Amino acid sequence: MRTENSATAAPPIAVTAPAPRRATAPGTILAALGVLAFSLTFPATAWGLEGFGPWSLVAVRSVLAALVAGGGLLVLRVPVPARRHWAGLAVVGAGVVLGFPMLTTLALQSATTAHSAVVVGLLPLTTAVFSSLRTGARPSRAFWIAACAGAAAVIAFTVQQSGGALTRADLYLFGALLICAAGYTEGGRLASAMPGWQVIAWALVLCLPLAVAGAALALAQEPVRLTGHAVAGLLWVAVGSQFLGLVVWYKGMSLIGIPKASQLQLAQPLVTLVWSVLLLGESLTVAAPLTAVAVLVCIAVTQRARG
Template identity: 70%
Template sequence: MISFSLTFPSTVWGLESFGPWSLVAVRSTLAALIAGAFLLAGRVPLPERRHWAGLAVVACGVVIGFPLLTTLALQTSTTSHAAVVVGLLPLTTATLAALRTGRRPSRTFWIAAVSGAVVVLGFTLKESGGSFSTGDLYLFGALLVCAAGYTEGGRLAALMPGWQVIGWALVLCLPLMAVASAVTLSIEPVRLTAHGVIGLVWVAAGSTFFGLYVWYRGMAAIGIPKASQLQLAQPLLTLFWSVFLLGETLPLAAPVAAVAVLVCIAVTQRAKS
């Protein structure tokens, strides 16, 4: 959770040096090279063909979709605003997982799920002056694609070691991201700064590889429900980093909404058990 909570502040730093498209392409390329080195060092065999479709969903969701959409959103949204909206991610993941597995959550689960969604929608409308901004639309899209990637990754983590799920998903994206890096770096301006380089290194090695490495390994070890409970701390940690690292001033609604969403998600976790 510490790795994930630093993603948004690191992305903001990375945008000091890179354009949004080149930042996403380069971070994914670097993360894929690291993942490939680990897979080669471990002499890990290729996944079975039946797993490649699921790995493609993970790749599209957590390697490409979520980083790209949140990076685009952070050009106009503050990290504190994004943290509250994306705080709905565990709830979205739980809902998609219920649909994917065919399980029927209790009425309490759905009441809490809808309540959490209402809190986030209300906060978003309040902060955006009564209408959704382009950044908000990016963030809501990021929720959906990341939840799909988490759901499919959690399913695959029961069939292969969890860390290999993200490892192969990253490697699957390497050819596309390498080409994208070359193209976007030639189009978007690059102004290297200390913050920009640190931000890039962290989102590549810390968030995209290491964070997902231990996340999927943890899901395989303790199960998706318990792992989801740990993710409840992510929005509040990101709010702390937004103040400590970026000097943002939090509107009162941000921590209040984050805590309200946390309570709603906690209720869904208890309802599922």
């Protein structure tokens, strides 16, 4: 289940059956659209911060996304999940709906989008580790070597970029990795009992009362300046990244299966780097794309090792 992406960010893992061959092309297109939506989460958050405070942006984002998700659940007359699933949905909400967007938004106040994209590119590896611990699976030695290599590459990048020490933004980003990986892992477990989009939809609805209260408090304390960038960024992270992106991602993944979909997801940090240049005018150091490629290779190795 993200994002932002994600706020953001890499998408949740779901259990799906292999897709028939004739559905490959539509499924690939839908999954690619999901990755594209998630890759825009950080640039959209940076735009949103031009007019909103960090707490206001996250709270209002969650409220809007929950209203869209709740409307979809009502229109489709989706039954309420069984009581045994609500604890898992709370974990998803804490990690994906509230924790990850909040921590990455705080990080983006001082860190560049490119820097954040490289660090959060480690999310698939972190999720794989959490998933192994949660399910009791025992990945191969190659898996753990690749996972550690990816983590080492990102840590070296952050230390080099920060002048020899981790900054507060880096700590926010690493915290976001941990809490979102826990949410994604629990979402993957729940996705075996209900469609993946319903997992994020119910998690959003569950967090709605807290989001409304948070929005009221934050908007009263933080100034708001409704610029075009700020409104566009808010709408994208709320509707595009946190809901619609997940809908097309899960549909595409159900058609082509997890292995093929995960290969598309590997490109997400690199696409975010492109957006950071095109939309935000950021300049990239050589270390950013090189580290992103190194993490991509490590994730590809873990995918093969897990298989």
